[in-house]
Amino acid sequence: MNPSSSTSAASPASTRAAAQGRPLVTPRTLTLACIVALALAWGWLPEFTVSVLSNIGLYALVAVGLVLLTGVGGMTSFGQAAFVGMGAYATAWICTSPTAAGWLGGFAGSALVPWAGLLLGLVATFLLAWALGAVTLKLSGHYLPLCTIAWGLSLYFLLGNMEFLGGQTGITGVPPLVVAGFSLATPRKLGVVIWAVLLLALWAMHNLLDSREGRAIRALKGGRLMAESMGVDTARHRIKLFVLAALLAAVSGWLYAHMQRFVNPTPFNLNIGIEMLFMAVVGGAGHLWGAVLGATLITLLKEKLQDVLPALLGTSGNFEVVVFGLLMLFVLQRFADGLWPTLARLLSRWVRPVAKAVPEATAATGAPAQLAQLTQLAQRTLPASGTLVLQADDVSKRFGGLVANNAISMTLKAGEIHALIGPNGAGKSTFFNMISGVDDPSSGEVRLVGETMSGKPSRAFAARGLGRTFQHVRLLGQRSVVENVALGAHLRARRGWLAAALRLDRAEEAALMAEARRQIERCGLGAHADTPAASLSLGQQRVVEIARALAGQPSVLLLDEPAAGLRHLEKRALSVLLSQLRAEGLGILVVEHDMEFVMNLADRITVLEFGTVIATGTPAEVQANPRVLEAYLGGADDELLEDAR
Numbered sequence: 001m002n003p004s005s006s007t008s009a010a011s012p013a014s015t016r017a018a019a020q021g022r023p024l025v026t027p028r029t030l031t032l033a034c035i036v037a038l039a040l041a042w043g044w045l046p047e048f049t050v051s052v053l054s055n056i057g058l059y060a061l062v063a064v065g066l067v068l069l070t071g072v073g074g075m076t077s078f079g080q081a082a083f084v085g086m087g088a089y090a091t092a093w094i095c096t097s098p099t100a101a102g103w104l105g106g107f108a109g110s111a112l113v114p115w116a117g118l119l120l121g122l123v124a125t126f127l128l129a130w131a132l133g134a135v136t137l138k139l140s141g142h143y144l145p146l147c148t149i150a151w152g153l154s155l156y157f158l159l160g161n162m163e164f165l166g167g168q169t170g171i172t173g174v175p176p177l178v179v180a181g182f183s184l185a186t187p188r189k190l191g192v193v194i195w196a197v198l199l200l201a202l203w204a205m206h207n208l209l210d211s212r213e214g215r216a217i218r219a220l221k222g223g224r225l226m227a228e229s230m231g232v233d234t235a236r237h238r239i240k241l242f243v244l245a246a247l248l249a250a251v252s253g254w255l256y257a258h259m260q261r262f263v264n265p266t267p268f269n270l271n272i273g274i275e276m277l278f279m280a281v282v283g284g285a286g287h288l289w290g291a292v293l294g295a296t297l298i299t300l301l302k303e304k305l306q307d308v309l310p311a312l313l314g315t316s317g318n319f320e321v322v323v324f325g326l327l328m329l330f331v332l333q334r335f336a337d338g339l340w341p342t343l344a345r346l347l348s349r350w351v352r353p354v355a356k357a358v359p360e361a362t363a364a365t366g367a368p369a370q371l372a373q374l375t376q377l378a379q380r381t382l383p384a385s386g387t388l389v390l391q392a393d394d395v396s397k398r399f400g401g402l403v404a405n406n407a408i409s410m411t412l413k414a415g416e417i418h419a420l421i422g423p424n425g426a427g428k429s430t431f432f433n434m435i436s437g438v439d440d441p442s443s444g445e446v447r448l449v450g451e452t453m454s455g456k457p458s459r460a461f462a463a464r465g466l467g468r469t470f471q472h473v474r475l476l477g478q479r480s481v482v483e484n485v486a487l488g489a490h491l492r493a494r495r496g497w498l499a500a501a502l503r504l505d506r507a508e509e510a511a512l513m514a515e516a517r518r519q520i521e522r523c524g525l526g527a528h529a530d531t532p533a534a535s536l537s538l539g540q541q542r543v544v545e546i547a548r549a550l551a552g553q554p555s556v557l558l559l560d561e562p563a564a565g566l567r568h569l570e571k572r573a574l575s576v577l578l579s580q581l582r583a584e585g586l587g588i589l590v591v592e593h594d595m596e597f598v599m600n601l602a603d604r605i606t607v608l609e610f611g612t613v614i615a616t617g618t619p620a621e622v623q624a625n626p627r628v629l630e631a632y633l634g635g636a637d638d639e640l641l642e643d644a645r
């Protein structure tokens with residue numbers, strides 16, 4: 001719960017503010033102050049205000065799920081209102097239907113029945129969301145939002161056409177919630193529960209995002225390729241996120257049914273689903289508190305417009321929808337990231353995010369505290385120097401008629417640097433994909449530390465000890481360097497979503513952070529650990545990717561053009577780092593254009609041309625090889641030729 005977009009590092013603006021001695025509040029204090037103020041005022045607020053606030057709470061609960069789904073996970077859902085409907089109808093039905101009463105036997109009519117309704121709503125939503133997610137989340141691009149519209153509509157019509165759910169008239173006579181003998185029959189009483197649930201959800205989701213699993217969720221937006229290479233099961237994470245958002249919506253529906261005391265299909269139609277998405281997006285798609293902001297703004301705006309417009313225009317009609325649409329256009333044009341970041345910026349004058357204490361373990365490598373922490377993480381014993389760690393046998397890849405890789409065989413040993421070079425279009429990247437599990441060979445076999453990897457996904461390669469970087473840097477630019485690097489250690493920790501949400505993962509999290517900082521130090525970026533990755537130079541970002549790969553304790557390191565974009569000194573530092581890693585027993589395969597860099601560093605070089613290996617040997621042997629000279633002198637790649645001279 002941190003109004004500064006839950007960035008762990010102090011922003012430059014606030015540091016400045018601190019230096020200038022302006023009055024400062026921490027986000028936590030401000031949040032608590034707001035909650036206390038709301039709690040104190042609650043008893044005195046007018047009836048109408050209380051009911052509006054309760055509605056805001058209900059919407060915000062749904063929007064929190066949408067912020068996670070859309071803003072953080074990159075999946076758009078227009079159909080969230082349908083899940084609210086599931087939650088509402090489940091409890092309305094179980095509380096009123098004679099059939100349900102029969103099931104419940106002696107419990108029928110008791111104060112426990114609404115809780116059975118909650119359970120039924122959650123279970124039904126869970127099953128439905130999982131099934132829908134399994135089908136729709138495989139789709140990408142605009143197909144996913146279109147599909148959510150389709151099932152949003154279907155569920156709405158289903159609710160309206162089921163006889164036992166009261167058809168279009170719905171279900172009346174839903175009883176109030178009773179907690180500990182205390183009936184929550186009015187919005188003033190139930191509103192307290194609504195806001196308590198909302199705040200609890202915000203807390204839990206904030207915790208979730210600030211964890212190993214949270215980093216994996218954020219990585220979904222960075223593209224499946226990157227996340228999978230870090231060992232994240234992206235399909236599973238997407239479904240879990242989708243189900244989580246649906247469950248939050250169902251809880252909102254449950255509360256809604258017991259507030260309204262009746263349900264009908266209207267509040268769960270597609271329009272409302274779209275409005276809920278607006279709330280999340282307008283508030284600030286990637287920020288949990290943006291959900292509350294968005295829900296507040298849009299609920300208030302709707303109320304106001306419904307009052308003002310008919311008076312202004314002299315006729316009644318749903319004109320607010322038109323104005324609403326136009327306003328939306330304006331906001332999205334002007335504030336692409338929603339309003340929360342702007343608000344946070346304005347507040348940053350007075351609100352100082354608490355800089356996370358840097359664990360002392362990072363101060364000195366090998367400190368006892370660090371050792372204690374690191375035992376939390378899975379450790380891999382590196383294979384002995386000289387062991388074959390990566391082996392490609394006759395690997396071929398055909399794209400239609402084009403043979404991009406033609407029966408390539410090569411090996412990589414622990415404790416050696418092997419460079420793969422070749423003119424543009426020679427098939428290096430294709431081969432890289434074959435040996436990292438991104439793509440399957442058309443024929444041939446890849447073995448990683450003795451295990452056949454045919455048909456396995458790249459996260460299996462990561463689990464087996466393969467770390468990699470990308471030719472085009474794939475970092476989460478807005479997140480700090482240390483968070484990016486910690487993602488690399490994903491598979492070395494265990495704690496799941498529930499543990500994270502309840503903050504039971506702190507010891508493991510501290511270990512992950514300590515490990516990430518250790519790798520960052522080792523790669524010489526210690527000074528930048530807490531800055532957003534995007535603010536580093538391209539060369540430094542490449543090094544961050546190496547640190548991220550190292551955090552996974554790989555035995556094989558694949559580097560795709562690591563020296564590209566590096567300045568001279570940076571290249572030297574990189575050479576030193578790679579030599580050191582080699583000495584520690586890593587097997588390193590480098591695809592590189594910079595000949596000077598490769599010739600001075602590599603133990604062995606394999607040269608590709610037109611998908612075929614034309615030479616392999618020590619740098620000296622390769623440089624003297626007539627076929628290699630011809631390949632380069634043949635003018636296939638002038639840039640390489642120049643580098644070679």
Ligand code: ADP
Pocket residue numbers: 399402404422423424425426427428429430431
């Ligand atoms: P390099 O990385 O050595 O420059 P690539 O592996 O990217 O070469 O490409 C090798 C050849 O395979 C090129 O001719 C390229 O056009 C072709 N190729 C690469 N990927 C695909 C693909 N997905 N579909 C079709 N052809 C491809």
Ligand code: MG
Pocket residue numbers: 428429
């Ligand atoms: Mg390439």
